[in-house]
Amino acid sequence: MEPSLFKYILRHSRKQQLWIAVIVFASMPFVLLSYELPKQIVNGPIQGEGFDSPTATADFLRLAWEPPSFIYDGELVFFSGFDMERLPYLVALCIAFLGLVCINGLFKFYINTYKGRIGERMLRRLRYELLDRVLRFPIAHFKRVKAPEVATMIKDEVEPLGEFIGDAFSLPLFQASQAAIALAFIVMQNYWLGGIALVVVLGQTLIIPRLRRQLLVLMKRRQLMARALSGRVGEIVDGIAEVHVNDTTNYERADLANRLGQIFFIRYELFQRKYFIKFLNNFLAQFTPFLFYLVGGYFAIRGSLDIGQLIAVIAAYKDLPSPIRELINWDQKRLDVQIKYSQVIEQFETDNMVEPDRQSIPDGNVVLPLEGQIEVSNVGVTDDTGAKLLERATFKLPLQQHAAAVGLVNSGAETIGDVLAGLAAPTAGRAQVGQYNVEDVPAAVIGRRVAYVGVETYLPQASVIDSVLYGLKHAPLQPPTEDSDNIPRTLEIAEARRAGNSILDIDANWIDFEAAGVKSAGELQHRVHKVLEVVELDQDIFDLGLRGTIDPEGAPELAESVMKARTELRERLLEAPLKDLVDPFDHEKYNHQATLGENLMFGTAVGDTFADANLASNAYMLGTLEKSELDGELFNMGRGIAETVAELFSDLPEDHPFFEQLSFMSSEEIPEYKKVLTRTAGVDFANVKAEDISALLKLSFAYIEPRHRLGLMTDELEAKILKAREMFRENLPEENAGGVEFYDEEAYNQASSLQDNILFGRVSYGMAQGPARIGEEIQKVLTELDLRDAVFQVGLRFNVGTGGKRLNALQRSKIGLARAMLKNPDLMVVNRALSSLDTRAHEKMIKAVMEVASGGESGHRFGLFWVLQNAELARNFEHVLVFEDGALVEEGEPVALAGSDSKLSALVG
Amino acid sequence: MAGLQHEVDLLRRIPLFANVEPAKLKLLAFTSERITYEDGQELFHQGDAGDAAYVIISGSADVIVDTPDGEFRVAHVDKNAFVGEIAILCDVPRTATIKASERVETLKIMKEHFLRMLKEFPEMGIEVMRVLADRLGSTTEELTDAKNKIRELQA
Incomplete structure (x- = not known):
């Protein structure tokens, strides 16, 4: 690759750089005119210069040039202009001003987009070239490469280059010419004062780059440190298991803090130097007017300098600092990107890179x-x-x-x-x-x-x-x-x-059927199934499919078949030996094998709104409970559970194996629940704090009678819950509609897995081998309905992470x-x-x-x-x-x- | 039906747990799974690793031993029986198969839970020794009988 950024830019965008320079220069007269026009408007029609008599007129758009007298004596008039009175002249000038504003705006718009485009294009080229090199590195080289570092270099470190490339040539040309014009004007007004300005500017251009050398070194160090930092972060993430098993989190913290500290001090030093240079720059810029006032004033007082000249010089000097500042900023940026560029490409130069030819697609x-x-x-x-x-x-x-x-x-x-x-x-x-x-x-x-x-x-x-x-x-x-x-x-x-x-198309079909020894997508599917069978992965993938979800709109046939499987399974579950193994979902019945919370919601939560962890504190759910007069009852039920748990477990050591069987809460939560019990003892339900209600409702929501066997369910309570279930579904506000997919005997449930859709119920607790027997039956049903392959296909779409x-x-x-x-x-x-x-x-x-x-x-x-x-x-x-x-x-x-x-x-x- | 209380009452009727305080029995019941076996299903099979013992709450089951001549029923257990404790006490594979001979409801007590209870209630340990000694006695008696029979046949 080109060792120098400028050579790289020139090699790949010479024409565009030239074009942008042309446009920039073409826009210059308009910019200068737009500075000039307001002066004319104020002096002419407004202040009345040249309009001494009411009938006086001015020539609008008069184009004339008075060449030096040795070429031509007199004035060359190209266009005599339109003869106008004071008021129309004002209007005409103002409209011209508006026109200029538009033209300048459009120029700016065009120039900026154009610059942006060449910058982005060059960035794309550079990133592609770097990636291309990564693909051509000899394999052994990767022992020395850290993935996050490469990623940072390709993605972040070259980023500022894009912004700079558009300005690489046009900006210094443009600003330098502006500065030169201003300087020339000063020199023409007065040699002495011009000389002073020239010396100061020369001083600036000589001293500042020298001061910057130290800056360069610092910037290089900073870039390397930042890159190493992302390498370290990548290592920590990749090796997180090692960090935990060795208890080195604090060691890693120290390492990160140290690196961040080093970056901080480098940057701090950078700032100090950078802003000192800026200070010096500003000082020199202001030093010139000081000299003008002093030297110019002295000459003016002595009478050897015309005051008008002095004012003109000072006015002209006003235009000088801004281009100079722009130039200096540009130079600063140039240094920055040049370092970045060379630091990056250095990392992508290695011996024994694979020749591009070796990787190209062979003929035909x-x-x-x-x-x-x-x-x-x-x-x-x-x-x-x-x-x-x-x-x-x-x-x-x-x-x-x-x-x-x-x-x-x-x-x-x-x-x-x-x-x-x-x-x-x-x-x-x-x-x-x-x-x-x-x-x-x-x-x-x-x-x-x-x-x-x-x-x-x-x-x-x-x-x-x-x-x-x-x-x-x-x-x-x-x-x-x-x-x-x-x-x-x-x-x-x-x-x-x-x-x-x-220019190869990623969206094209890349799959080489012939290489796989097949002719069509259908045959390929068959072949894939075969090889997965050989490596004994077919059952795994089938299981992934069963646990996978589908979009019923995208695969209506499969959804329909799954519904058939559901009906078929349900029929089989009515008879021995599978009877009682599953409690199917029925919107008119309480499902004894499901949690109380699931019975209330009667659907699958989508997203966080109604997820298990949030259900007991969800405002809409609480409102529904209140309306169906269940809130107090379920609260008391939660208290009952908490009391039982507290009573049974309170004097057990924390590592006691019994805690593994405790599903309502963890051993650490017991003291907290004890506090809740004390706080709520004897307190009227209306006065209980919201978080205590939620904490206790969480327990009753998790309750399953056959599993926990506390004897808390009654027919009456079940009836009330069924009513609340109805209410919850009927009044679900619009904004929560996406939060739950309700169980519906007749419809495919998009949020549930294929298996849950077929089962459509809960496997009973305490039935020996229950889940295994049901699993077998589901497989049988799927085989009989010829659905195995469809489920397998769903498994094939499983995302491997x-x-x-x-x-x-x-x-x-x-x-x-x-x-x-x-x-x-x-x-x-x-x-x-x-x-x-x-x-x-x-x-x-x-x-x-x-x-x-x-x-x-x-x-x-x-x-x-x-x-x-x-x-x-x-x-x-x-x-x-x-x-x-x-x-x-x-x-x-x-x-x-x-x-x-x-x-x-x-x-x- | 207060399932848990019912189970506690059941546990108390088993000599092994008779001396354990009710609160601990409740805890044991609470942390144990209640499992139903259909007629013909096995609670466990001879030779399997043992991870739990079972209290039979209702129904009855056969105790079967695999012999070179096929399966041989050695005993029948019913309500209130405590089975499967040998494998978890001695860390040996199951010495016999237990097969439900009708619908059987059990309380499955996990190995760690049972061992922990033994540690905490020495009375329970003594009770276990007593039951095992009892069984040893009857086994010895049967063995003597069997030996006598063989001698008679040989004579």
Whole structure:
């Protein structure tokens, strides 16, 4: 990249910079005129200069020039103007003034938008280039890179550049010329005074930059500190578990405070220096008029200077400081952005960057299959500390062989896995995969023909299905059917070109059906299901689907089928053996297995308004209770519960296992409830404080008779609650309408999961195996109604969360494995993945994958290179490589290595 | 129906809990789950890890042992019986299977809760010893009988 910001700007926006300068100069006469005109208005028509007699007229818009007499004697009149009387002349001048205001405004508008646009475009280019470099960094480089630092650099540190770029050339040109004109005028009026002004200005331009040098150093330090700070914050967030388990929160606090302090002191020093320079600047600016008054006054008194001249000089000088100040500000900004720029790009310069060609989409998007064998000769890998990870490894394998590599951690087995997938570059020797040397194989070949599953599979935030299909997205294949945003695509492309960005369309269809060995979206769906079955993720995803929600308007058929399943399940629940297992929701009946609060609201809370934690303090709910005369009764019920709990638990030590079974409150809350009980004892309900009411209502709202068995429910109370339920629903104010989705026997409940919609009730407490039996029955119903696949599809849309954290590590690894198989590679490298599986499950998984790799359904046989954690499992492979201390020490068929003196047997133990 | 009070009364009728003060029994009942088993459902199976003991509130159940010749019913328990305590006392897998022979209602007492109660009420510990010793006595008696029978048959 260009080492200097100005070169960078010029290289990418020379024409635009030139244009903006032209426009700025074109606007100048109008600006000067608009300064001039008010003077004319006041002097002419208003004060009457030139209108000595009532009939006198003036020429409006007269264009004339009196050249120096050596060129032409007299006046050149280009346009004699309109002859006007005093009043019309005033009107004409004022209208001209208004016109100028408009013209100047429009110029400013145009210039500002234009500057904004080139700035933003350049920023886009720069950010894109930086990101592009990140994508081309050699993998090893990432050991030294902190993600939040890169993010800060690309996002924040280059931001001020955008504002500056528009001003980079035009502003200094414009302001400098203004200053020059003012200065020239002064010089023309009086050489002496002009000389003084010139000397001071020269002094300013010489001294100030010198003073700024120290500023530069400080600014650099500040930028580095700020960047390191965001790196640290990122580390703390990523390693938060470590911080907690080591009780180092205070250590981290101290570290952060120290860094913030350092930034503070750097900034403080910066301010001191910056404002001192400003002070000096202002002083010098004011020093000139002081000299004018003193020197000019002296000459005027002596009679050698015309007073009119002096006044003209001082007036002209008034115009000088503002452009000078602008120039100085510009210079300040220039320094700032130049430092930022060089500090940023420095971080993006590294050796061995991947050549752009290697990552480009191949001609016709065609990648030929790998053929031949894996040939590793004398390969050594040394890491950046000089440690030898692998030494002189030499072996040959047919590409389609199913081979395993075993060895202890850091034995070199995992390194050779990385080498074959192009993730680690050999520092010695040569590794050949099929037709290619891994060091210069195009990314398209390694990324499509070789699949890799590492120890950890990182998933960006996306749905499960997007994560699985990620390995098929190499190039845009069909343009999107409709534009997803409102900017026309042609405009997007044109603008991307101007900023040197990629013009590939993210909204296009990137999914390569052919690579997955299918022809249509339907077939792909089937294939995805198959691979997820192989990695035993299908049931997990089905369960995610059951727990997922759908938008019934978006998927009316599914919602309808779910309703059918609900009816079907309900019928089955009427008969033995499932009878009594579920209490279905019925708006005319009290649901004994649901909390009292749920019975009142009879719906699913959406958002916080009616959420469990807030229900007992919600004004509308309290109002409804009051109207249905339940408030006092439920309050007393809450008191009863609190008393029972206080009585039963009060003298237990806090760690007593009984507390685990206490659902109403935590052990820490008991003293608080005791206080509430004392406060409310014998107090008339009308006088009880609102927060005490809420605290106690919370207890009665959580009450479930079959679970808590305190015998607090009566038929009468249930009837009252049903009435309140009705009232709550009928009178729900408009602003709360979105806060609850009511249970309706006939309608799909959007806020509830598929499972809850099918069940539409609560599983009874105290029925042995209740939830499990109901779960089985739901699965049966879904299978019979042929809904399993639809639920599975809902599960596929489950969002995996940042870094896939909503899935567990094993599920993430399995997705990695599924994704690898889905792209039908020629070689699949599995590098110590799935090690959390026990031997039996791991072996089962290996066999399932091996079946796919042997051709399975698709008929495409591919090679496996499986780096195993557990050497015992090597018996499943055709060929085994044994690594020890970075060297290949043994290889052959597992049977041949079964002897008791083999290294393999030693590893199996 | 005051379920909890009813359960406390039930617990008091069991010799093991007879000497525990009512407030503690109420606490035990409050923190225990009440679980219903249908005819044929198992409370637990021989060989499973034991995490709880059960008080039978109503109904009855068979105590079954797996033998090489198939399942063998060794006893029948009904209302007020306390079962499953061996596994939680000795930390061994379940020594037998308990299968409901009709609809059975139980109070499931978690292992930690039971052990804690034992610690807090030494009387309960003595009661447990008494019950176990009782059972040992009858088992020894049965064993003697069985041995005699074998000798008779051999003779």
